[in-house]
Amino acid sequence: MSSIAELLWAEKYRPRSLDDIVNQEEIVKRLKKFVEEKNMPHLLFVGPPGTGKTTAAHALAHDLYGENYLQYMLELNASDERGIDTIRTKVKEFARSRTPPGIPFKIVLLDEADNMTADAQQALRRLMEMYTTSTRFILIANFPSKIIEPIQSRCALFRFTPLKKEDVIARLKWICEQEKCKYTEEGLETIYEISEGDMRRAINVLQAAAAIGTVTPEIVYKVVGLAHPREIREMIKLALDGQFQRARDQLRQLMINYGLSGVDVIKQIHRELFSQELKIPEELRIMIADYAGEIQFRLVEGADDEIQLNAFLAWLTLLGQKMRGS
Amino acid sequence: MNKNIPWVIKYRPRRVSDVVNQDQAKEKFIPWLRQWLQNRVPEKKAALFYGPAGVGKTSLVEAAAHEYGLELIEMNASDFRRKEDIERIAKIAATQMSLFGKRKIILLDEVDGISGSADKGGLDAILELIKVTRHPIVMTANDPWDQKLRPLRDASLMIPFNRLSERYVVQVLKRICAAEKLECEDAALKYIAQRSEGDLRSAINDLQAIAEGYGRVTLDIVKAVVVSRDRQYSPWEMLRNLFMSKYAWQAKRAVTHTDLDYDTVLQWINENIPNQYTDPEDVWRAYESLSRADIYLGRIKRSLSWDLLSYVFDLAGPGVALARKKSKFRWAKYSFPQKIMLLAKTKEMREIREALAETISKRIHASKSTVKRDVIPFLMIIFRERPDYAARIAIGYNLTDNMIKYLAGPTYSKIKEHMNLLLLRMEKPALASEESSSGAKESVTARAAPSPSSKKKATRRASRRRRRGGTQSTLPI
Structure with missing residues (x-):
């Protein structure tokens, strides 16, 4: 083993570019268009957890701004921020910062936006209007119905669907090969069943199972059993x-x-x-x-x-x- | 010693002289009682003790019974409705004691609890009892001046009880502290006494609750927990009043006449419903009501419609108090909300978890709550089952010792051993290739990054990210 550091596979194997994303083909195609035109509207990504919404947003920014895209993207998570006021302050500060070369806008990524109250969303809508010349918002939510109408109408909507079984298993298999870990076909299928199309969860289960032994249904169930507080x-x-x-x-x-x-x-x-x-x-x-x-x-x-x-x-x-x- | 005995019971007076600060009452009561004992039936066959709560009315009867060797027949007058109870007591009262049998004294507590026409029968039964009794009857009341109690007043020797003065309350509290080997500040006891307004029972209850909640009694704690008087109620008193309420208005009064804020009121009730109610159906009914109170509170907090607050109190007060349909009212020991104590106790652990969640959430682009729910449990498995592998993850995320301890529990030291081994192994090729670099405490990540043997894309990415972050904290070795 040459390296002494290891990462969570959810980070290690996260697709970096839109080209690396193997599913959600329709969505990827539309997003690539934005990269080509170097322009985009506000975006609203909706869909169940672990279907690649956040990953797609990062990949889009990566493809737009290049390797150091994080300086042109403000990443916020509505569940972790203390309210619309802190969001407003951060957006205001960010809007003032340097604009990327060749592209007239920066990106504000607001994850779990459906956790915001209707009032906070109203304030967010005003914020989107105020900085619309220099920033684009990408809002991410599980349920579109929990996003207020005026925001929905200002955004291009992207619906992420649960990953297909073969896609999930192919990805897990690929990771196993990279990591040289032993697995059985049934083991990976069990992970798919348990994670219900949530890729992040599937990868977390895989990593913990592989750490314990060969990825078989027994080991997978053991891991999930341990992870659920008894x-x-x-x-x-x-x-x-x-x-x-x-x-x-x-x-x-x-x-x-x-x-x-x-x-x-x-x-x-x-x-x-x-x-x-x-x-x-x-x-x-x-x-x-x-x-x-x-x-x-x-x-x-x-x-x-x-x-x-x-x-x-x-x-x-x-x-x-x-x-x-x- | 059984810890669950309320101190007001454990330390109740055993002798008449133990009842403090009620000399006037004793001067009337004792001669009257002696007359009975000398087989001379007094003119008034009943005595009515009246005065504020917690000043020793019941205690004096109990102490006298103990001291003079009398069998105490006790009955809460507000329960004095069922025919069989009345008959049972009446039979005892009317029976001449046998030659060798014990003498008896009959105590009817809280006769002012009898109210309205519904209890007319109860009142008549007591009057009848007084007429036929061959044993002394003592009744107690907070307020005997109600019109309907007049026949009772006429039939009884009226004995007033006064509020206790502060120094007597302090004296008793001190004695209890000594017996319990409790560390008590004098100023704290004085504060409790002051706010008790001569109600020794509530003072002792407060003392016990603080002692059990905190293990010691200091002025700081007392001031924080015990609310200043002005007829505002401390949490324990609030609960006692609440659960004793027979009417909705009483229960509402109990939860509103307190200095505690609404959140704290709900927490105290939340903690103590199962302490008070024994029947599962009552417990559920009470929680249903509290749940609805909390929903109103949630709506208030989201919409800032504070005029809904009254409904919170309706449901948390009367709703909870009137949930009792099957349980009998009983003396319950109320406890300090465990949630608040647990939160205080686990503060450090929760901060570590929060920091850990934040570290990881930034790297995998998920919220902290997602990390806590979906990532940390799996990390815990890895950290407990595979210390060698865990060591590499700990290095990959620059986890602090506390975070590793949180994730690993008993395997912590094994992981640290593995980490030290890995770091040592890293040291050698690094020293060989870059002779200029020295200093054992230099950042590990700085070493890991330029390592020529490192082919792993992920490590490169990780170190790149860390460079971008700008902070290169030193790993504890």
């Missing part, structure tokens, strides 16, 4: 057993020690519901799923994640009692 299942079991307070303790562990958000937790609960490890009557799974959906909705509406999830656990506890009673 507290989730324990928590559900404790609540159904009538031990509400202990279930609540587990919830706090999950949220504080693992740093999971309330929505992360409820989604993992939902995933757990259909696992055969959880031994409950089949019809209960549907009832719990229904209430979990209600709670997910409330998590978005409410202020405190733990209170909402405690309501869920209290309901599970009650359900458990009724189940034992009958």
Whole structure:
């Protein structure tokens, strides 16, 4: 081994140029047009996680500005910024900086834009208008419906679709060859099934699995099992057993020690519901799923994640009692 | 020692002399009781203790019963409705004690809890009880002057209780601190006493809650936790008032008449619902209501419509208090919100995780929450299962010792060993090719980049990126 440093494969094997992107052909073709013309409108990339939205934006900027493209692109993540005010300040400062040679605009990349409130999006719209001569915005979102109408109408919309199974597997195989790691066909297929078309997730699973051994379905399941906090299942079991307070303790562990958000937790609960490890009557799974959906909705509406999830656990506890009673 | 005993019970007076600062009351009560004990039935067969909460009314009865060897028959008067309860007590009261049997004293607590025409039967039952009893009856009330209680007043020896003066409260608190081997600042005890306004029970409850929450009682903590009076309620009192409420207005009053802000109020209730309610259905009903309160709060915070705040209190107060349908009201030990304590305890760990998420999020172009959810769990597996491989990733991202510790847990030292080995191996070819470079503490990444043997595209890219970033921190070796 010649190098002593290693990277996350999600970084190491991220396509650098539009030419390296092997899927989303239609989108790549349209983006390449912008590079040719050295001009583009504001763009809105929508689609599920891990379908290459952020990668495409970086590749576009790379092809426009060359190797050092990052000095002409401001990358912001709406979930990490503290509000529209900090975004405004950063954009203002960035707009003042040097313009690239030969291209009349710089790029502001705003990831997870659908996490912004409608009010913040209104402010963003004004920001887009204010700097429209010197900057182009690329907005990235999972759901187009969560982007306000006036912004949508100002952007060219690009819909990223979940990656096809053969594309994902081909990419995983290619990485395995680069890394000289052992794998079985079924192992890679299992990764595809688990990651549901999310390429980043697939690569993360692959790297952890390859670190442990040959990439087989068993190893893949082991890795995914380890990555999912086992507290989730324990928590559900404790609540159904009538031990509400202990279930609540587990919830706090999950949220504080693992740093999971309330929505992360409820989604993992939902995933757990259909696992055969959880031994409950089949019809209960549907009832719990229904209430979990209600709670997910409330998590978005409410202020405190733990209170909402405690309501869920209290309901599970009650359900458990009724189940034992009958 | 059982930690779960409320101190107000653990340290309740055992002898009449232990009841502090109520000499006037004792002067009326003790002769009356002695008369009973000498088999001379007094003119008034019942005594009515009245005065503010927590000044020793019930305690005095209990202490006297203990000191004079009387069997205490206790009944909360507001529960004095069920026919079988009434009959049970009436039977005891009317029965002459046997030659060798213990003498009895009957305590009817909180007779002012009997209210309205619905409880008319209860009131009549008490009056009947007084008529037939062959044992002393003591009743307690905060406010005995209600019109409907008049027949009771007429039938009873009225004994007033006063608020305790501050120094007596401090004296009791000090005694408890000594018994519990607690580190207590005098000024802190004085502060608690002051704000208790002569309510010894609430003072002891506050003391216990602070001691259990923080392990020591200092003025700083007390000031932060205990709210200054002016009939504002401390968290514990707020909860007690809330859960004891029979009417919606009482519960609303409990959550609004406190200096705590709405977030803190919700946190205290969130923590203590299962401490108070035992039946799962009640617990769920309470949380449903709290959940709705929190939704209103979320809407307020997003839309800044503060006039919705009243609805938050409706649902967090009356909604939670009236959720009790199956559980019996009981003495509950309320606890400090564990979430707040846990957050304080894990602050350092969370900061490390945050820094780690930020480092990685910049490199893989994903939000910190995505990194925490989708990347860090897999890194943890690698760091725990493959220390050699992890060492190279740690070098690749220039992770700090704390970050490695967070990811690796028990395998931390193994990873450090591997890192040292790798760095040593790097040292040799580097020294051979560039003799000018020296100094053991020089940045590793600076060495890694020009390494002639490095053919890996990724490493080149990584080092390029780091150069662009401009910072080349020294790796801890």
